Amino acid sequence: MEGRKNFGAKGVITPLPVLIIGTYDENGNPDAMNAAWGGQCGPRHITIHLSKHKTTENIVLKKAFTVAFADAKHVVESDYLGLVSANKVPDKIEKAGLHVVNSEFVDAPVICEYPLTIECKLLSFQDDGNGGVVIGEIVNLSASESVLDEEGNIDLGKVAPIMFDSAKNYYRVVGEVVGNAFKDGAALM
Ligand SMILES: Cc1cc2nc3c(=O)[nH]c(=O)nc-3n(C[C@H](O)[C@H](O)[C@H](O)COP(=O)(O)O)c2cc1C
16 A cells, blocks of 8 residues: 555535625625635535634624625735735725625625625624634525536536635635546446
């Protein structure tokens, strides 16, 4: 058997998404941050681990947030949203050259430039003293027409979502189709 190297208590579950969390603060000012420590934990639920950020305060205050998927077209903007806090740069969304509209479903902003966005209400926030775990319930998913196929379904190939490579701190594009779920394994039945 090939030799293996141990890295200790370090996770590199792949893919880690690049989620852009959109919120409003107490004055209705929009904020957005980059979060990789999250994912979908059921058909209608998502979970994210957040440290103490402006976004974290906003989610607890408004009990709502949006989750857009960073795409290959907006790598620089998405990384910027993870480098700068609205506590120091209140107009970080504008500085990133991004635009927002109100969600029709929750009290949170939808960022126009990202083609795919989930709108969530807060179900729970488990405070761990240094931030906590957010669990949200999905109330709507919206997609720009540019990423729909001829039948009106979402085509992830057109979205070109990016993932966070925590082993090397790279952003990688989520790529090609290599198989069919619930089907290809049947070849071994
Ligand atoms: C690739 C990347 C992934 C990140 N993932 C997370 C995360 O999962 N949880 C978290 O609390 N912060 C994460 N951050 C840091 C926040 O995005 C960053 O602190 C941001 O400035 C917070 O913005 P805010 O204070 O305006 O809310 C990440 C940053 C980057 C660049």
